[in-house]
Amino acid sequence: MTLLSELQQAVHGEVRFDAGSRALYATDGSNYRQPPIGVVIPRTTDDVVRAVAICREHGAPIFGRGGGTSLAGQCCNNAVCFDLSKYLNRVLDIDGTRRIGRVEPGVILDDLRHAAQQQGLTFGPDPSTHNHCTLGGMIGNNSCGVHSVMSQFYGPGPRTSDNVDWLDILTYDGTRMRVGATSPDELAGLTARDDRIGDIYRRLKALADRYESKIRTGMPNIPRRISGYNLTALLPEHGFNVAHALVGSESTCVLVLEASVHLIPNPKARSLIVLGYPSVFEAADHIPEVMRHQPIGCEGMDDLLVKDIESIGYEEQTLSVLPAGQGWLLVEFGGDTKADADKRARALQDALKGDPHAPAMKLFDDEAEERKVWKVREAGLGATAHVERARPTWEGWEDSAVPPERLGEYLRAFRRLLEKHQLEGDLYGHFGQGCVHTRINFDLETVDGIRTYRSFVEEAADIVVSLGGSLSGEHGDGQSRGELLPKMYGPELMQAFHEFKTIWDPDWKMNPGKVLKPYRLDENLRLGTAYDPPHVRTHFYFANDAGSFAKESLRCVGIGECRRLEEGTMCPSFRVTREEMHSTRGRARLLFEMLKGDPLTGGWQDEHVKEALDLCLACKGCKGDCPVSVDMATYKAEFLSHYYEKHRRPLTAYSFGLIHYWARLGSLMPGLVNAITQTPGLSAIAKLMSGMSPHRAVPRFAPFTFKDWFHSRSARTHTRGRVILWPDTFNNHFHPHTAIAAVNVLERAGFGVVVPREPMCCGRPLYDYGMLPTARRWLMHILRTLRTEIDQGAPVVGLEPSCVAVFRDEMTQLLPDHEGAKRLARQTFTLAEFLNAHGFHYPTLDRKAIVHGHCHHKAVMKLDDERQAVQAMHLDANVLDNGCCGMAGSFGFERDHFDISMKVAEHELLPKLRQAPDEALVVADGFSCRTQIEQATGRRALHLAEVIELGLRS
Numbered sequence: 001m002t003l004l005s006e007l008q009q010a011v012h013g014e015v016r017f018d019a020g021s022r023a024l025y026a027t028d029g030s031n032y033r034q035p036p037i038g039v040v041i042p043r044t045t046d047d048v049v050r051a052v053a054i055c056r057e058h059g060a061p062i063f064g065r066g067g068g069t070s071l072a073g074q075c076c077n078n079a080v081c082f083d084l085s086k087y088l089n090r091v092l093d094i095d096g097t098r099r100i101g102r103v104e105p106g107v108i109l110d111d112l113r114h115a116a117q118q119q120g121l122t123f124g125p126d127p128s129t130h131n132h133c134t135l136g137g138m139i140g141n142n143s144c145g146v147h148s149v150m151s152q153f154y155g156p157g158p159r160t161s162d163n164v165d166w167l168d169i170l171t172y173d174g175t176r177m178r179v180g181a182t183s184p185d186e187l188a189g190l191t192a193r194d195d196r197i198g199d200i201y202r203r204l205k206a207l208a209d210r211y212e213s214k215i216r217t218g219m220p221n222i223p224r225r226i227s228g229y230n231l232t233a234l235l236p237e238h239g240f241n242v243a244h245a246l247v248g249s250e251s252t253c254v255l256v257l258e259a260s261v262h263l264i265p266n267p268k269a270r271s272l273i274v275l276g277y278p279s280v281f282e283a284a285d286h287i288p289e290v291m292r293h294q295p296i297g298c299e300g301m302d303d304l305l306v307k308d309i310e311s312i313g314y315e316e317q318t319l320s321v322l323p324a325g326q327g328w329l330l331v332e333f334g335g336d337t338k339a340d341a342d343k344r345a346r347a348l349q350d351a352l353k354g355d356p357h358a359p360a361m362k363l364f365d366d367e368a369e370e371r372k373v374w375k376v377r378e379a380g381l382g383a384t385a386h387v388e389r390a391r392p393t394w395e396g397w398e399d400s401a402v403p404p405e406r407l408g409e410y411l412r413a414f415r416r417l418l419e420k421h422q423l424e425g426d427l428y429g430h431f432g433q434g435c436v437h438t439r440i441n442f443d444l445e446t447v448d449g450i451r452t453y454r455s456f457v458e459e460a461a462d463i464v465v466s467l468g469g470s471l472s473g474e475h476g477d478g479q480s481r482g483e484l485l486p487k488m489y490g491p492e493l494m495q496a497f498h499e500f501k502t503i504w505d506p507d508w509k510m511n512p513g514k515v516l517k518p519y520r521l522d523e524n525l526r527l528g529t530a531y532d533p534p535h536v537r538t539h540f541y542f543a544n545d546a547g548s549f550a551k552e553s554l555r556c557v558g559i560g561e562c563r564r565l566e567e568g569t570m571c572p573s574f575r576v577t578r579e580e581m582h583s584t585r586g587r588a589r590l591l592f593e594m595l596k597g598d599p600l601t602g603g604w605q606d607e608h609v610k611e612a613l614d615l616c617l618a619c620k621g622c623k624g625d626c627p628v629s630v631d632m633a634t635y636k637a638e639f640l641s642h643y644y645e646k647h648r649r650p651l652t653a654y655s656f657g658l659i660h661y662w663a664r665l666g667s668l669m670p671g672l673v674n675a676i677t678q679t680p681g682l683s684a685i686a687k688l689m690s691g692m693s694p695h696r697a698v699p700r701f702a703p704f705t706f707k708d709w710f711h712s713r714s715a716r717t718h719t720r721g722r723v724i725l726w727p728d729t730f731n732n733h734f735h736p737h738t739a740i741a742a743v744n745v746l747e748r749a750g751f752g753v754v755v756p757r758e759p760m761c762c763g764r765p766l767y768d769y770g771m772l773p774t775a776r777r778w779l780m781h782i783l784r785t786l787r788t789e790i791d792q793g794a795p796v797v798g799l800e801p802s803c804v805a806v807f808r809d810e811m812t813q814l815l816p817d818h819e820g821a822k823r824l825a826r827q828t829f830t831l832a833e834f835l836n837a838h839g840f841h842y843p844t845l846d847r848k849a850i851v852h853g854h855c856h857h858k859a860v861m862k863l864d865d866e867r868q869a870v871q872a873m874h875l876d877a878n879v880l881d882n883g884c885c886g887m888a889g890s891f892g893f894e895r896d897h898f899d900i901s902m903k904v905a906e907h908e909l910l911p912k913l914r915q916a917p918d919e920a921l922v923v924a925d926g927f928s929c930r931t932q933i934e935q936a937t938g939r940r941a942l943h944l945a946e947v948i949e950l951g952l953r954s
């Protein structure tokens with residue numbers, strides 16, 4: 001039997017060796033790319049054990065994977081990939097008394113932290129990827145984070161290794177054992193065993209004895225030594241801790257099946273003080289005096305980072321909330337109360353005041369401002385990938401660490417090195433522990449560029465080693481540092497590492513080519529000199545990437561932010577399936593692979609890409625939430641337009657995509673159509689014919705259209721100019737009361753409302769089926785029809801957020817050179833935007849409300865104006881800006897998508913609605929959101945226009 005068929009028989013989870021899955025897992029967050037042999041997604045630890053045994057029988061190399069956010073290439077390999085994140089992700093126990101947590105390897109760090117928080121505890125090391133990285137991956141990499149400082153001062157130590165209690169591990173040869181600290185008695189017992197476990201312990205003991213003095217002298221004693229194997233843990237004073245020695249071994253020695261970790265008290269209150277210095281170098285010089293005050297976090301950043309983050313619009317106006325300076329330290333203090341934490345921050349402030357070179361200081365008391373500052377710092381490694389530089393920026397030298405007291409010296413030398421090689425990079429990181437982050441604009445596509453990359457990292461390694469530092473301060477060695485390890489450790493310790501690896505993995509089948517006997521740091525590059533994607537013709541103009549779809553497909557840098565399970569919208573389908581294929585990253589990677597053409601060979605007709613995109617709700621959540629603005633809804637529309645050049649479109653493309661036509665037809669005889677669609681037997685036939693789910697109710701046609709109502713009225717006078725109210729298909733035919741309310745509100749505001757008579761549609765439903773030539777035609781029709789008004793600057797108010805989003809987003813990408821399109825994009829507003837801009841006096845309404853933001857609204861227009869409007873009305877409102885309703889236009893109506901649609905809704909929106917009191921108003925501007933809410937809960941949601949009208953009436 002083949003490896004695949006044996007695995008398929010033995011494993012209860014999934015086994016995938018198809019080209020799509022191999023392409024999907026071909027890379028991690030790094031610059032490297034190696035499609036795996038195949039992917040195993042085990043359901044249980046027994047699955048893992050069985051699958052490893054089968055791989056062993058076939059001699060197939062293996063490696064583990066959690067969130068796949070590694071930056072040094074240790075999580076992609078030409079081996080069998082064990083994705084442990086989908087099923088093995090439970091927090092098994094939190095023992096508050098012993099301050100211990102027990103987890104499966106695929107647990108997301110934040111899930112552990114939430115569970116620990118119930119008992120006032122937390123896990124110290126917290127990578128910026130905390131909302132989607134896994135404990136297995138953190139153990140693999142020996143991760144750290146902002147609050148490693150907290151676990152340094154108030155816990156067992158800064159790194160994940162320090163915070164591990166014991167590990168349940170599996171070796172490639174099938175040995176399963178629990179390892180941790182080993183007392184002399186235990187060690188004596190273990191080394192006396194006559195089995196593989198005895199052999200492992202005997203050899204570990206011999207290794208520790210043989211290299212003891214070199215381990216003591218040759219492994220820098222700094223908070224962030226991550227490079228190499230953690231052999232100091234085997235010294236007697238560290239309790240011969242085999243678990244600690246294995247943390248950071250990056251799947252090259254064992255797979256972790258379960259972990260017990262130390263938890264530390266979580267301060268009840270925190271205070272942030274930011275210190276502004278003339279430069280990042282001076283900020284670094286002052287680390288020792290700041291750290292004497294034992295903060296729980298001490299981060300640094302330069303002005304370039306702040307400016308870069310602002311330039312891409314990820315976070316705005318940060319400079320205005322920071323104290324004066326061009327280099328900052330973000331120092332966080334904890335306490336039992338806010339006053340307590342503030343007191344500690346003030347003590348630092350008082351101590352620094354006396355210095356003639358005292359920094360500018362600001363103790364933050366505004367949570368929103370604090371969040372903004374943290375967001376900029378945390379976003380660094382991801383968001384600065386595509387800033388205004390000649391080339392994108394890359395990892396490769398992104399987490400080196402030196403003794404904190406030598407940080408200023410290191411940063412100066414590092415900046416000089418960048419200048420020498422004519423490279424650029426922002427400087428920021430965990431300065432309190434001497435760890436520096438940066439993404440550098442390496443050229444990884446040409447011979448010269450790659451040569452420069454190599455020279456740069458080799459010289460940077462020399463500087464770090466000369467200062468007594470570590471090549472990696474938290475991300476691990478993988479492939480990008482493996483080759484450089486001899487510089488840091490010399491031959492004797494390298495030999496010790498080799499022996500350590502051989503004890504665990506005598507045949508070197510675990511993650512081969514990573515850390516030891518490594519691939520060269522400049523091979524297996526995702527780009528490389530052979531990178532030559534085809535120049536494909538596209539319907540959309542991808543303005544962020546000079547129109548190039550190939551460059552656009554490189555936009556995703558693998559941060560994996562789309563794998564988080566809470567906050568924001570991105571990515572609703574991943575939150576339900578927990579499948580990499582259904583994350584924004586997975587889809588983006590498949591599009592990159594599609595252009596690359598190996599192992600995916602189908603081009604625009606590739607079924608793997610089609611399958612991955614099928615569950616994309618086109619909610620644009622990624623466009624709003626992704627730090628590098630991956631816009632999957634647009635990519636999906638582009639892909640489908642080409643895919644359907646050679647395939648027949650499904651029925652739903654015509655029933656839902658062309659809803660504008662059907663709605664016009666239906667409105668000629670709304671009574672008859674409703675009689676058919678609302679009568680059980682007949683409606684079942686209608687649903688069958690249209691591809692609608694039998695579990696959905698067909699929306700009722702209104703007895704009259706909004707346009708009929710509007711044009712039957714007599715002319716009105718106005719005092720403040722004219723505004724075009726966009727009569728979208730849904731409000732016009734199904735919910736005319738919404739548009740009527742908007743007319744009343746706009747007229748009350750003094751405007752003369754104009755509603756075009758000509759039938760028009762922005763074409764939003766067409767995008768979901770890739771009907772882009774039709775969408776373009778419809779948009780051209782709108783621009784021709786409204787040309788005079790648009791040229792005269794008439795504002796257009798749209799009630800349906802997705803229509804406003806089309807005018808502001810898709811239209812400018814489909815018609816990039818059309819001046820009228822640019823004008824219409826500038827002149828189109830949501831109702832709240834328009835009213836706020838014209839100083840509307842909102843009526844007050846003493847009601848509770850729950851406001852659900854449409855995903856396109858959140859992504860393109862943002863909810864700020866909506867929020868301002870409900871505040872102005874004095875509504876006691878809970879504005880939900882997380883999660884998607886799951887309907888997403890026609891997505892949730894479709895037979896094949898009903899289940900996923902409901903699961904998406906259950907993730908956030910429906911539970912919140914069930915908790916809301918009956919008398920609370922439910923506000924949702926999107927027609928599909930209102931329909932989902934009504935069909936799932938029986939509650940009728942109102943458009944903001946109706947809520948304002950209600951206020952005006954009462």
Ligand SMILES: Cc1cc2nc3c(=O)[nH]c(=O)nc-3n(C[C@H](O)[C@H](O)[C@H](O)COP(=O)(O)OP(=O)(O)OC[C@H]3O[C@@H](n4cnc5c(N)ncnc54)[C@H](O)[C@@H]3O)c2cc1C
Pocket residue numbers: 028029063064065066067068069070071074075084105126127128129132133134135136137138139140141142143144145146249250251254255256257381382474475511558559560
């Ligand atoms: C934008 C960005 C910011 C980051 N910020 C930080 C930061 O602040 N601090 C920090 O420390 N890191 C940071 N990282 C790096 C990375 O997120 C962390 O190392 C994280 O802990 C990795 O977790 P993961 O689940 O994604 O691991 P993966 O990438 O899936 O795996 C990491 C390593 O562990 C191995 N592995 C996975 N599961 C197992 C298992 N069960 N048994 C044995 N080996 C296993 C893998 O083979 C791999 O070698 C950042 C990365 C990005 C992209």
